[in-house]
Structure formats: structure tokens, C-alpha cells
Amino acid sequence: MSARPNVREAVVITALDGRVLSWATAAQELTGWAADEVVGRRSPLTPERSEAARCLDVLRAEALATGRGTGEVACVLADGSTLVCVADVHLLLDLAQGQAGFCEVLRPVVDAADALPAHEALLEQVVGHAIVRLDPEGVVRSWSLGAVRMKGYRAEEIVGRHFTAFYTDVDRANGRPAMLLDMARRDGLARDVGWRVRADGSRFWGEISINALHAPDGELSGFLKVTRDLTPDKLREIEHQKLFRALGHDLRNPLAAARGFIDVARENLADDPAHAATGALLERSGLALVRITSMLDELLRTVTHASTNDHSQQAHPLRLTDAAAQVLGDLSALHDVRRVELDLGAATVYATSVDLIRVLSNLVGNALRYSDGVVRVAATVGAESVDITVGDSGRGIHPDDLASIFELGTRGRMAEEGDGGHGDGLASVRYLVEKHGGTVHIDSRLDVGTTVTVSLPRDYRSPGAGAGAGALAEEGA
Structure with a gap:
């Protein structure tokens, strides 16, 4: 069975013994298992004593030792079919309750015929996650080791604070954090890309997904926020934008000069009927240069539309x-x-x-x-x-x-x-x-x-x- 086309990742929170503590909406859409069938039990995605369960136990052991473990797991779906996923398992610290657990991010591995990234590319996508659990009001309740590395806060510094601490002044003034939580409440999942703020005030370019978490009775129990650091890609994009801006500046100058020369030539020939045909050709040349300039401006607006300084x-x-x-x-x-x-x-x-x-x-x-x-x-x-x-x-x-x-x-x-x-x-x-x-x-x-x-x-x-x-x-x- 292939992955559901609109579900790129599902998030599951488990206790150290493997019991499911929270089952996000995307997990239900991806696997077919409802929250009331799963929460409080060992996940049916990896039945006990199966090869998939052994693989997942190895990843959890790696997460306990290093903070995260990544590998492929063949998950059993509600209809009995099997779906191979890349499982990215993070150790989740919950100092407020003195407990720990795991956050498992599952990304389907698609068939090569689907023309999507291959296994190696998917592994690249799961590197560098920061996993944060929020309560229904957006207050940080759990903190992962990946979040420590990416955002710079130690767990005791951030647990209990509101997640707006990660956003820029502009985003907070525009109400962006609240909008994302509202979207996750409504749709089960919210995605965003933009500048985020570390503990030391520096910025990084983050790809964010916020999953709504529900108790077995359907009540919202909080959110699971997954952030991936894409700063190197963004910095390369900014350098490319600078290059295009400089190129555009250099190209506009000779185009403007050529248009000026054509205008002068037309003025010199305006009163001479013998050169009417030449004047008409010059006029058409001028219009062509205007169109070229317009096309250049449109091209530069397109390739630089993601400017971070504007x-x-x-x-x-x-x-x-x-x-x-x-x-x-x-x-x-x-x-x-x-x-x-x-x-x-x-x-x-x-x-x-x-x-x-x-x-x-x-x-x-x-x-x-x-x-x-x-x-x-x-x-x-x-x-x-x-x-x-x-x-x-x-x-x-x-x-x-x-x-x-x-x-x-x-x-x-x-x-x-x-x-x-x-x-x-x-x-x-x-x-x-x-x-x-x-x-x-x-x-x-x-x-x-x-x-x-x-x-x-x-x-x-x-x-x-x-x-x-x-x-x-x-x-x-």
C-alpha cells in the first residue's frame, strides 16, 4: 500500500515502555488507526515480537543513549497492509512531571515510481529536528535534546514558558504564533517556514509543523511542534539573490543607455521625411528595449521574491x-x-x-x-x-x-x-x-x-x- 498522498509525516508520543501517550490527527490519517484504539496501549503499528517491534526498540535504545535514532520500520496499518516508514525517534524530556518518553516522527518511504525523494534524501530530511510538546495554550511542557542543540535553551530554561519565545518581534506583533495554533486546532496540522529566534537572540530559518494531540475522548490535550533547521539552504538562497540583484543593476544600465541613444537618434531624424522609415525602425527598437527591460524586472522580482531583508x-x-x-x-x-x-x-x-x-x-x-x-x-x-x-x-x-x-x-x-x-x-x-x-x-x-x-x-x-x-x-x- 502506498502512503496517503496528503500525509507527509505522522507524530506519535510514547512512554519509555512503548505505551502510546498521544496519537496526532496525521497519525490517524496515515495509518487508519483511531486514537481510542491506540492510546494507552503498545502501538499496533509494530506488533509485539515482530521484526518491526525489534527495529523500533533498537531506535529507542539509540534515542536513550544519544537523543535520537533513525531507521526504517515496516508499519502495520489498520487495513492489514504494510507501509515502510523512516522512523525518527527522539528522547522527549518532561521536567515538569519528572518523566521522559519518546517522540516518533514517521515519514512514509514512497515507491521510486512516485518520483519523490529516495531513501537517502528522506534520511537527510529527518536530520536536525527539534521536538517540543506544548499544552493547549501553547506553553512548553516537554523538550528534546534536538531542541537543546537547535534552539539553545536547556530544558529547565524553557519548560513552562510560552512558545512565542521562539518567534521574531514582527511575527508576535502580527499574531503569527496564535494563527498557527488556531490552524492546528482546526485542521489537525499547521505548517510554516520562516525565521525563528534562539536563546541567544540569533536567528535560524526553520521549517515547522505543529500537530494537534488529542486524548482518547477526543479532547485537545496539546500540540507537538517539530522544527527542522534549514539555515544553510536559506543563506545560499540569500547569496543567490544578491547575485541576481547585482546582475540586474548591471544589465539595466546598458539597456537604459541604449534607449537613450535611440531617443536621441529619433529626435534628430524627426524633421527629415527621407528618414521616416529609419525613424519607424528606431521606434520599434525602442519598444523592444522597453519590453526587454520589463521582462528583466519581472525575472528579477521572481528570483528574489523571498528576500529576507524586505x-x-x-x-x-x-x-x-x-x-x-x-x-x-x-x-x-x-x-x-x-x-x-x-x-x-x-x-x-x-x-x-x-x-x-x-x-x-x-x-x-x-x-x-x-x-x-x-x-x-x-x-x-x-x-x-x-x-x-x-x-x-x-x-x-x-x-x-x-x-x-x-x-x-x-x-x-x-x-x-x-x-x-x-x-x-x-x-x-x-x-x-x-x-x-x-x-x-x-x-x-x-x-x-x-x-x-x-x-x-x-x-x-x-x-x-x-x-x-x-x-x-x-x-x-
Whole structure:
């Protein structure tokens, strides 16, 4: 049997004698065993005197000696089938009750045909975990040796304190820790990636999962927080971003100079009818350079969008009116933005400002480009999301193009050569919206107009909550 497609890891807490103390929601989804069938007994995943039980006992012995043990275990699922998992067993200290136990993180090993990481890659993924148990209010109750190494606190320094101690001032001010606990309460699991704070005040880039833990009667008993340190990868990413920024700066200078030379040449030829054809060629060359510059800017925004030095790259509540004001200011150099009517009220969405501005800029820019009348931008606030509509009364999109209009490089048959653009704007919109857990829909009729509706969350959702599988993502954007 292959692993459940949406469960990448399950967390189980056991006593030193192997009795299950807590069974997270993901464990039930992965194995089929319900909490009331498991808690208080030895895990049915590894029946007594089986080879799997012997393997797990060896890993627990390693965890007692060194803090953690890692290996493969063939787990027995509720339907009787077997699922091979990488078991990462951590010694869990609970000074508040004077006890110890184990936290077992189970990650399915998939078939090679599934084109996912091989066994060696999975082993790399389980190295460097910090395991922390929280009570229902988010207070630290247990501390692992991996957490000591990663976060720098000794158990007696952190047990009894609230887990917000691990978050930056910005994240605490934005309510990010509380949002993650709310998500784990609601969905059973919350995921996040971002900067976290060690005991000495230094930062590390952590990948976090928070599993809700329930008692046999279904009551929430707390949370199990698993953190993986990805700082080396993040530092390499930052260096790459610096390289791209420097490259972009160096490329913009000769492009700007070339555009300036073309403008001067056109002015010199403007009053000479004999060189009208040459002037037209120069004008087209200038427009080509403008497009190249625009493409360069878009490329650099894409490859540097995860900049850690820019607060605009951190998701937080954003007023749509603020983002729209910046978009209209940027578009005013190319379009008559007086045609845009805003009806956004006080609506806010939870997103990064750079991505939200890119979405609005693409949609409003398209509406101004493909229509001559009023462009209306409005917001409707729902219980969990905000619908943003951008509508025009332009030429519309041909019905046969609607199915593919969000694909890269698709402009549609109604586009004309003088419109500009490269057919990538709507693909970018879909990718950015889905990355934030939202959706995008388009409604268009020929010679009537086009309305694009973007739905974005009002509160925090973990990265990748949406489909995020658009064509742009496949191209590595």
C-alpha cells in the first residue's frame, strides 16, 4: 500500500515502555488507526515480537543513549497492509512531571515510481529536528535534546514558558504564533517556514509543523511542534539573490543607455521625411528595449521574491487600498489610471505586499491595455476570504481561449500586436494567488468585457495551502 498522498509525516508520543501517550490527527490519517484504539496501549503499528517491534526498540535504545535514532520500520496499518516508514525517534524530556518518553516522527518511504525523494534524501530530511510538546495554550511542557542543540535553551530554561519565545518581534506583533495554533486546532496540522529566534537572540530559518494531540475522548490535550533547521539552504538562497540583484543593476544600465541613444537618434531624424522609415525602425527598437527591460524586472522580482531583508516579503494583513494606490502609481507611467474606479472599502487580505501588488498590477494593467472605458476594482469581504474583482468593458477573450488563458505564453486570439505583453501575466496571477491558498476565476464575453475574480484569505494559511501547481510553478517561477 502506498502512503496517503496528503500525509507527509505522522507524530506519535510514547512512554519509555512503548505505551502510546498521544496519537496526532496525521497519525490517524496515515495509518487508519483511531486514537481510542491506540492510546494507552503498545502501538499496533509494530506488533509485539515482530521484526518491526525489534527495529523500533533498537531506535529507542539509540534515542536513550544519544537523543535520537533513525531507521526504517515496516508499519502495520489498520487495513492489514504494510507501509515502510523512516522512523525518527527522539528522547522527549518532561521536567515538569519528572518523566521522559519518546517522540516518533514517521515519514512514509514512497515507491521510486512516485518520483519523490529516495531513501537517502528522506534520511537527510529527518536530520536536525527539534521536538517540543506544548499544552493547549501553547506553553512548553516537554523538550528534546534536538531542541537543546537547535534552539539553545536547556530544558529547565524553557519548560513552562510560552512558545512565542521562539518567534521574531514582527511575527508576535502580527499574531503569527496564535494563527498557527488556531490552524492546528482546526485542521489537525499547521505548517510554516520562516525565521525563528534562539536563546541567544540569533536567528535560524526553520521549517515547522505543529500537530494537534488529542486524548482518547477526543479532547485537545496539546500540540507537538517539530522544527527542522534549514539555515544553510536559506543563506545560499540569500547569496543567490544578491547575485541576481547585482546582475540586474548591471544589465539595466546598458539597456537604459541604449534607449537613450535611440531617443536621441529619433529626435534628430524627426524633421527629415527621407528618414521616416529609419525613424519607424528606431521606434520599434525602442519598444523592444522597453519590453526587454520589463521582462528583466519581472525575472528579477521572481528570483528574489523571498528576500529576507524586505518586510514586504513576509505575509501579514494588508489593506487593499494601500496596495492599489501603489499599483496605480506604478501604472501611471504607461496608462491613464484616471479610468480606474476603486471600491475596496477597508478590506484586508493576508499576503505578502510584493505578491499582492504583482497580482493587482497584472490584472489592472491588462484591463487598461485591452479596454478604453472604466476599469472597476472592487472587494467583497466574506467569512474567511475576500473576493477582489477587476472588470472592464473591453474586447473580451474568445470563448475558445478561456480554458488556456492562464497558461504561460498564452495571449489569446483577440490580442493585437500593438497591445504589448507576452501572455505571462495571468499565469503569474494564478501562481501567486494559489501560493497564498487562494483561487482565481475569469469571466469574459466578446465585445462586452472581462472580469477576473481573485479570492484571497483574510487570515493566515500555511505556505502551499493552495494548489500552487500552475504552469508558472512548473517553469520554476
